[in-house]
Amino acid sequence: MDSTSKSEPKIVKGDYGYILEDVPHLTDYIDDLPTYPNPLQDNPAYAVVKQYFVNLDDTVAQKIVQHKSSPRGTHFRRAGPRQKVYFESDEVHACIVTCGGLCPGLNTVIREIVCGLYHMYGVTRILGIEGGYRGFYARNTVPLTPKFVNDIHKRGGTILGTSRGGHDTSKIVDSIQDRGINQVYIIGGDGTQKGASVIYEEIKRRGLKVAVAGIPKTIDNDIPVIDRSFGFDTAVEEAQRAINAAHVESESVENGVGVVKLMGRYSGFIAMYATLASRDVDCCLIPESPFYLEGPGGLFEYMEKRLKENGHMVIVIAEGAGQELLSESIRSMNQQDASGNKLLQDVGHWISQRIRDHFSRRHKMVINLKYIDPTYMIRAVPSNASDNVYCTLLAQSAVHGAMAGYTGFTVGPVNGRHAYIPFHRVTEKQNNVVITDRMWARLLSSTHQPSFLSLNDIAEDKKEEESTTSMSNGFANGQEDKLVSKESSSTR
Ligand SMILES: Nc1ncnc2c1ncn2[C@@H]1O[C@H](COP(=O)(O)OP(=O)(O)O)[C@@H](O)[C@H]1O
Numbered sequence: 173m174d175s176t177s178k179s180e181p182k183i184v185k186g187d188y189g190y191i192l193e194d195v196p197h198l199t200d201y202i203d204d205l206p207t208y209p210n211p212l213q214d215n216p217a218y219a220v221v222k223q224y225f226v227n228l229d230d231t232v233a234q235k236i237v238q239h240k241s242s243p244r245g246t247h248f249r250r251a252g253p254r255q256k257v258y259f260e261s262d263e264v265h266a267c268i269v270t271c272g273g274l275c276p277g278l279n280t281v282i283r284e285i286v287c288g289l290y291h292m293y294g295v296t297r298i299l300g301i302e303g304g305y306r307g308f309y310a311r312n313t314v315p316l317t318p319k320f321v322n323d324i325h326k327r328g329g330t331i332l333g334t335s336r337g338g339h340d341t342s343k344i345v346d347s348i349q350d351r352g353i354n355q356v357y358i359i360g361g362d363g364t365q366k367g368a369s370v371i372y373e374e375i376k377r378r379g380l381k382v383a384v385a386g387i388p389k390t391i392d393n394d395i396p397v398i399d400r401s402f403g404f405d406t407a408v409e410e411a412q413r414a415i416n417a418a419h420v421e422s423e424s425v426e427n428g429v430g431v432v433k434l435m436g437r438y439s440g441f442i443a444m445y446a447t448l449a450s451r452d453v454d455c456c457l458i459p460e461s462p463f464y465l466e467g468p469g470g471l472f473e474y475m476e477k478r479l480k481e482n483g484h485m486v487i488v489i490a491e492g493a494g495q496e497l498l499s500e501s502i503r504s505m506n507q508q509d510a511s512g513n514k515l516l517q518d519v520g521h522w523i524s525q526r527i528r529d530h531f532s533r534r535h536k537m538v539i540n541l542k543y544i545d546p547t548y549m550i551r552a553v554p555s556n557a558s559d560n561v562y563c564t565l566l567a568q569s570a571v572h573g574a575m576a577g578y579t580g581f582t583v584g585p586v587n588g589r590h591a592y593i594p595f596h597r598v599t600e601k602q603n604n605v606v607i608t609d610r611m612w613a614r615l616l617s618s619t620h621q622p623s624f625l626s627l628n629d630i631a632e633d634k635k636e637e638e639s640t641t642s643m644s645n646g647f648a649n650g651q652e653d654k655l656v657s658k659e660s661s662s663t664r
Pocket residue numbers: 173271272273304305306335336337338339360361362363364365366367368370389390510511513
């Protein structure tokens with residue numbers, strides 16, 4: 173990977189503690205760029221909207237809950253169409269790339285970028301880059317038209333293909349420059365957005381009139397600032413099928429135990445929401461909440477109690493949970509994937525085996541354990557109706573932003589309003605479940621599982637909480653109503 177110098181964040185301060193964390197604009201480094209009237213003003217479909225264009229000064233507050241005397245705080249530029257655009261329709265040559273793991277909705281975002289560019293702005297030259305970042309210099313491209321993408325939202329995966337690794341900034345920007353591309357739409361997770369950020373920096377360094385727009389993708393919902401990531405809703409819904417199966421299997425036999433492994437490398441959002449939605453789960457284990465097996469307050473003690481009471485139980489475990497326990501018993505190999513993400517040990521198999529061993533050895537109790545691993549099935553489905561609508565808004569926001577000359581930004585809803593967010597804000601931290609939030613407390617009270625926290629842990633946590641301040645809010649982070657203030661994100 174090339175190292176390019178990083179631009180300073182664009183911060184604008186206003187009255188009463190107002191801060192705008194703005195995104196770059198092509199005019200920041202190119203002088204005298206001509207502007208054109210937005211072609212949407214002549215579009216009959218949008219003629220009915222009273223005030224269709226977004227006011228240039230509109231911004232979206234990051235923190236929605238305010239006290240009488242609190243400063244106005246951080247804001248982001250509101251997404252949407254602007255009266256003036258910086259590209260003429262026939263001048264635009266756009267490209268779209270998808271990177272990282274699969275996620276429901278990728279095809280919908282591709283479709284809506286193509287249709288948005290074509291129908292709203294009259295853009296006809298749109299290239300699909302195949303196979304992720306390395307596709308810029310090592311794979312084929314495919315011309316994208318509304319006809320070509322018409323039905324793709326009904327399919328899972330990405331029609332463009334994806335990959336991990338292979339980010340070579342100068343080769344990618346060479347390819348952008350050689351092909352005469354001037355709008356780059358990059359769909360991907362935290363790693364992808366870091367890649368998009370260095371591409372933007374290199375484009376700026378070369379002084380190119382090329383807008384770089386990121387669309388955040390992560391099934392794990394681990395991207396901070398935005399309310400939730402697309403595909404997450406679908407993933408939670410799809411996980412219900414696996415949990416239902418585990419429940420049916422476990423309640424049909426004596427001492428039935430259903431174990432379901434769900435995705436979530438560092439963040440347990442899918443497991444937490446799937447558990448809260450299902451009501452059939454007796455225990456949910458996530459990376460953010462360390463647990464232990466043996467002894468008072470441990471998982472085995474709880475299982476014995478639950479099986480005695482109810483005759484069956486369901487455990488949901490996120491793939492990143494309990495990794496520290498696994499590395500104690502299995503020699504950890506510290507392997508990484510091509511993007512540098514840690515390769516996890518299979519916690520589902522491990523915990524199933526430990527449970528079987530425990531009950532046969534210690535109790536001579538016959539349990540009937542069924543282990544279900546639906547992880548890739550959940551990721552590979554097409555997006556549901558609500559994610560489809562969400563993907564459409566994301567894609568259109570990205571198109572409006574690029575046409576308006578903004579660059580180096582990620583789009584996403586912040587407290588329900590779509591905004592342009594500078595890359596560094598979505599890559600500097602990770603969104604994690606905060607186990608001292610009301611949402612996790614709701615889960616504990618619905619499953620009745622132990623918190624696995626000793627009194628010492630709680631006291632230490634409290635101390636830490638007192639010295640940190642609240643950061644995020646928003647629906648899917650589930651952190652809009654904190655019990656106590658705590659930084660909701662952590663770096664990897
Ligand atoms: N720090 C980084 N700088 C540049 N490119 C990166 C960086 N981290 C990851 N990438 C690239 O982003 C792409 C996707 O990253 P990955 O972590 O696999 O998935 P995701 O974007 O879903 O988190 C890969 O092609 C990878 O090479």
